[in-house]
Amino acid sequence: MIVGAGPTGLTAAAMLGQYGVECLLLERWDSIYPQPRAVALDDEVHRILARLGLHDEFAAISRPHRGLRLVDRTMRVLTEFRRDAAPGRHGYPQGSMFDQPELEAILRRNLKKFSNVTLRGNTEVTALHQDADGVWLDVTDTVTGEHDRVRAAYVLGCDGANSLTRASMGTTMRDLKFTQRWLVVDVVSSADLGQWEGVHQLCDPVRAGTYMRVGKTRYRWEFRLASGESADDYRDMTRLYPLISPWTGTIPAGELEIVRAAEYTFRAQVADRWRDRRVFLLGDAAHLTPPFIGQGMGAGLRDAMNVAWKLAGVLDGTLPETVLDTYEIERKHHARAMIRLAKFLGAAMTAGGELGNIIRHAVAPRLHLVPGLTDLAMDSQTPPLRRSDLVVRPRLRRTLAGRLCPNAILDGDRRFDDVAAGRFAIVTSTELSTTQRAEIERRGAVPITAPPGSELHRWLTKGRARVAIVRPDGTVLSAGHQLLPHTIAAVGSVDR
Numbered sequence: 040m041i042v043g044a045g046p047t048g049l050t051a052a053a054m055l056g057q058y059g060v061e062c063l064l065l066e067r068w069d070s071i072y073p074q075p076r077a078v079a080l081d082d083e084v085h086r087i088l089a090r091l092g093l094h095d096e097f098a099a100i101s102r103p104h105r106g107l108r109l110v111d112r113t114m115r116v117l118t119e120f121r122r123d124a125a126p127g128r129h130g131y132p133q134g135s136m137f138d139q140p141e142l143e144a145i146l147r148r149n150l151k152k153f154s155n156v157t158l159r160g161n162t163e164v165t166a167l168h169q170d171a172d173g174v175w176l177d178v179t180d181t182v183t184g185e186h187d188r189v190r191a192a193y194v195l196g197c198d199g200a201n202s203l204t205r206a207s208m209g210t211t212m213r214d215l216k217f218t219q220r221w222l223v224v225d226v227v228s229s230a231d232l233g234q235w236e237g238v239h240q241l242c243d244p245v246r247a248g249t250y251m252r253v254g255k256t257r258y259r260w261e262f263r264l265a266s267g268e269s270a271d272d273y274r275d276m277t278r279l280y281p282l283i284s285p286w287t288g289t290i291p292a293g294e295l296e297i298v299r300a301a302e303y304t305f306r307a308q309v310a311d312r313w314r315d316r317r318v319f320l321l322g323d324a325a326h327l328t329p330p331f332i333g334q335g336m337g338a339g340l341r342d343a344m345n346v347a348w349k350l351a352g353v354l355d356g357t358l359p360e361t362v363l364d365t366y367e368i369e370r371k372h373h374a375r376a377m378i379r380l381a382k383f384l385g386a387a388m389t390a391g392g393e394l395g396n397i398i399r400h401a402v403a404p405r406l407h408l409v410p411g412l413t414d415l416a417m418d419s420q421t422p423p424l425r426r427s428d429l430v431v432r433p434r435l436r437r438t439l440a441g442r443l444c445p446n447a448i449l450d451g452d453r454r455f456d457d458v459a460a461g462r463f464a465i466v467t468s469t470e471l472s473t474t475q476r477a478e479i480e481r482r483g484a485v486p487i488t489a490p491p492g493s494e495l496h497r498w499l500t501k502g503r504a505r506v507a508i509v510r511p512d513g514t515v516l517s518a519g520h521q522l523l524p525h526t527i528a529a530v531g532s533v534d535r
Contacts (some may be wrong), residue, residue: 040065040176042164043205046077046139047322048197049146051347056153057349057461061399063189064150067181069160071147071434074178074299075225077139078253079104079238079333080340082423085131086513087340090456093145094131102142102154102333104134105237111386112243113506114285114412118524122237128445128494136253146279167194167207167208174317193350194318197339202324202326207435209313215375217329217382220264225298226283227256230290239286242388250286257298260286261330270302305329313367319346326374331385332409334377346372348461357483365427372425396438406509424514431517439502439518444509447494455495459485459509467506468499469521
């Protein structure tokens, strides 16, 4: 059972559908919330959408994110980090801009492929009760007022920042000391603003702001609100135009239409517990991220990817129930790391008052001179997952474990994910014997040889490994130098 049919819930439902799990998705509203919210995701999250078979559809509604430009209050460019639009290690642009309602529409249509997944709208969950064998959910039809009870083996709470699922667990959100009120404005116009096609960060401690082009005719601005201000002050173009005019140039206000002007309180919070027996928290129910690195929605899709294959394995008996303990261990640490990065970048770009402004003017134009900094700033690779029973990482040695295996092209136009197809894989630079291949396949895994000169071979070599066990979610379970019998047996010990 999944509570909440936002991007996280829809993704989790589709993944469970792919694994053949019977799944009921409960959503309070009948249709998609029509207003834009999230607008960016990276190639790791794009890869998740591709795993659902949605790459072509997502590519049709998105545009590559070209990087980050820091500007001051006079629109002088302080520094610029350009991002290559060509496919990266995961096979997709390192950053993409999109309109969330369009993405949700794609995700909803995708569920129709799975006869084992049911989406039930106009259904509000009012209470959850656990016992030893499952979970009872009290639900109310929001149209008729009729009450009902439904039964689930497990529940994924994807019901947002005000999660009833979280409240039923007695879990609280831990504040990571970041709260800011911002105005978020979406504008449509047939006129081309002629701006650089990346994110513009306005480094102004008085009026910090962000600009980005989201689609062919859609643009977004975000401005930090001063004390006493609210979104109501900027719901008409007369009041808003002075704020956005540095980007609109000579385009008259009459050619710009406000789609939405809303106030958001950006917070940094993480739930203290993500699991209570048979109930799990995902997405905004588990974590809230400031938007400065565009990882809010993506974090929820990462949650869905992490838990879905484990839950499917437990339900079909191929994985022990204990693997579910790894979900919080792995995802909580990763989410907190991304939140801290967002806080740091937000402060570096906007904090410090006029002194901070002076420092940014002195330092930012020279950042490109720091060796490797541009690559680091624009690298979409996120931190490795923390050590768990499914991430075997030495404490004092760098390893590939916990990182994503590249979605490399293996033969023709088939990539790693196409071949692995949601199963365990053993990737090795050593040629496998017929017996070894047969044993790996007998254990339900996929043998993949990385020939010299191939992307996977270079990846293994850089990671000082010759063999890697890759989990169904693309994460490396362990990596080493030799393909020994216990390497193959390790797959069997996990999935049996």
